[in-house]
Amino acid sequence: MSQSTKPRIVPMPGPADETSPPEPRRPKASSRGNPVPVLVGLGILVAGVAALVATQPELLESMPMFRKGAGPGSELPGGPVSAAALDSEERVVCVAFVDAENGVVPLYPLQPGRVLKVVAKEGETVKSGATLMEMENTLARAQLAEAEADVAAGGEQVKLALLLVEQQKQSVSAQKAGIEAKEFELGSAKAKLKQLESLVKNKLAKPEELESASELMRAGEKAVEVEQAKLRAAQTLKPEIAVEQARNDLKAREARLEKARFALEETKIKAPADGSVLRWYIHEGETLGPAPRTPAMMFCRSGKKVVRAEVEQEFARRVHAGQKAEIRDDTTVSGPVYNGKVTKVSDWYSHRRSIILEPLQYNDVRTLECLIEIEESEGKPPLRIGQRVRVKLMGKGT
Numbered sequence: 001m002s003q004s005t006k007p008r009i010v011p012m013p014g015p016a017d018e019t020s021p022p023e024p025r026r027p028k029a030s031s032r033g034n035p036v037p038v039l040v041g042l043g044i045l046v047a048g049v050a051a052l053v054a055t056q057p058e059l060l061e062s063m064p065m066f067r068k069g070a071g072p073g074s075e076l077p078g079g080p081v082s083a084a085a086l087d088s089e090e091r092v093v094c095v096a097f098v099d100a101e102n103g104v105v106p107l108y109p110l111q112p113g114r115v116l117k118v119v120a121k122e123g124e125t126v127k128s129g130a131t132l133m134e135m136e137n138t139l140a141r142a143q144l145a146e147a148e149a150d151v152a153a154g155g156e157q158v159k160l161a162l163l164l165v166e167q168q169k170q171s172v173s174a175q176k177a178g179i180e181a182k183e184f185e186l187g188s189a190k191a192k193l194k195q196l197e198s199l200v201k202n203k204l205a206k207p208e209e210l211e212s213a214s215e216l217m218r219a220g221e222k223a224v225e226v227e228q229a230k231l232r233a234a235q236t237l238k239p240e241i242a243v244e245q246a247r248n249d250l251k252a253r254e255a256r257l258e259k260a261r262f263a264l265e266e267t268k269i270k271a272p273a274d275g276s277v278l279r280w281y282i283h284e285g286e287t288l289g290p291a292p293r294t295p296a297m298m299f300c301r302s303g304k305k306v307v308r309a310e311v312e313q314e315f316a317r318r319v320h321a322g323q324k325a326e327i328r329d330d331t332t333v334s335g336p337v338y339n340g341k342v343t344k345v346s347d348w349y350s351h352r353r354s355i356i357l358e359p360l361q362y363n364d365v366r367t368l369e370c371l372i373e374i375e376e377s378e379g380k381p382p383l384r385i386g387q388r389v390r391v392k393l394m395g396k397g398t
Contacts, residue, residue, distance in 0.1 A: 092318050092393040095330060096309035096372070097354055098383045102302075104278065106295030108288075109135050110266045115286045125276045125302075132277065132297065135267040135288070144264050147257035154250035161246040164239035175231040182227050186220030193217050275301040278385060305374055305383055307340060309391045310352050310367040319393060321345055325372050326392040327383070336380040342393065344371040 114136040120126055193213040199205035278298040282288065288296070307327055311319050319342065327338040349366040372391065374383065383389070 091395050092311055092315045094309050094311050094315075094391055094393070096307045096327070096389050096391045098385055098387040098389060099306055099308050100300045100385055101304045101306050102273075104385060105272060105299045105301065106297070107132070107269050107272075107299050108292050108296045109133075109269055111135060111140065111263060112288055112290045113139075113267070115282055115284050115288065116267075118280060118282070118284055120271075120277045122277050122280055126271045126274070128271055128273045130271045132269045132271055132299075133282075137264055137267040140260070140264040140267050144257075144260040147253070147260040151250070151253045151257050154246070154253040158243065158246040158250055161239065161243040164242055168234065168237050168239045171234045172231065175227065175234050179224060179227040179231060182220065182224040186217065186224055189213065189217040189220045269296065271299065273301045275299055300385060305385070306343075307372040307374060307383075307389060307391060308353060309370050309372055309393070310354075311370060311393075313349055313366045313368065316349075316368040318395070319345055319368065319370050324394040326394070327372070327374065327389050330388045330390045336377075338377055338380065338383065339375045340372040340391075341375070342370050343373045346370065 115133065116136050117134045118132075119134065120130070120132040126132065193210070193216075196205055196210045196213045200207055200210045276299075278300050280297050281294050282296045307325075309325075321342055321344065323342040325340040325342060327340050329335040346369040349368055352365075352367055353369065370393075
């Protein structure tokens with residue numbers, strides 16, 4: 001049997017192909033990655049952890065698993081340590097701020113205007129009621145003088161109303177006397193008329209005289225009626241109402257006077273209590289408006305300094321009243337240590353009191369605030385208001 005074959009075309013090398021050098025072989029890619037970036041990353045991580053431990057050793061002390069010789073079932077002088085015992089002795093490290101026991105008060109004048117004089121200096125200790133600053137008071141003094149004159153005029157109106165009461169009494173008395181006089185005249189006219197009637201009857205007087213006497217008697221009666229009407233009108237008048245109105249008007253004027261005095265008094269900012277000026281935010285000659293964005297000054301009442309520690313909700317169960325605390329400046333590890341005691345634990349979780357935009361500060365967490373009383377310490381620099389400190393709350397067993 002014959003086997004069919006298919007012709008195969010083989011390309012012949014050309015002149016260019018004969019002269020071109022052979023193409024170099026590429027090395028195969030290694031299956032393993034370059035370990036250099038991984039080693040660099042591990043080195044940076046180790047250096048960061050070492051720096052953190054060197055600057056804040058309390059972070060390790062607050063973790064039971066990193067304590068020296070600690071752990072569930074480990075032998076210590078007190079015997080094996082259980083998980084419950086370790087949990088009861090856990091410490092809490094948190095960031096806190098130094099504050100005044102009575103708080104820091106922002107002060108601002110109620111009256112807008114120009115700052116006339118800054119009396120107290122920053123850091124100066126003052127007594128309650130001492131003047132701290134003065135505002136321009138020309139308008140306030142003019143309004144006070146106007147209100148005082150208005151009150152004086154109101155007092156005169158009260159006196160005038162009281163005179164009307166006396167005048168009304170005299171008028172009623174005079175009217176009664178006038179009625180009596182008219183009644184006497186009427187009686188005389190009646191007697192004369194009766195006499196003329198007798199004379200006319202005996203033809204000793206003319207009838208015209210009798211008619212005239214009758215007219216006089218009727219006129220006398222009308223005169224008595226007129227005087228009686230005047231008496232009723234005088235008795236209807238109530239000058240006591242005018243007196244009451246004048247007195248109420250005087251009270252309103254006195255209230256306006258009190259407002260003017262208050263406005264003049266508020267041109268000065270006075271110390272609300274014994275304390276000191278922490279900081280001024282205004283200067284002499286500066287114009288202040290009615291809607292301030294910042295206070296004119298910060299005032300601190302006299303009293304003990306405390307530390308307000310904010311414990312995150314995760315660790316809040318470890319905090320209790322009477323717990324001992326160690327306080328130190330947050331910017332150094334070699335500074336002095338202050339002792340304190342937790343005097344109060346808040347009843348509610350809230351956001352942080354001090355919102356700070358820092359890398360290690362989490363502001364979107366719920367915290368429980370506890371108040372720490374600082375024990376007196378001699379030979380150490382004093383803690384200052386607003387100072388950021390690091391607080392270590394001891395466990396129950398310490």
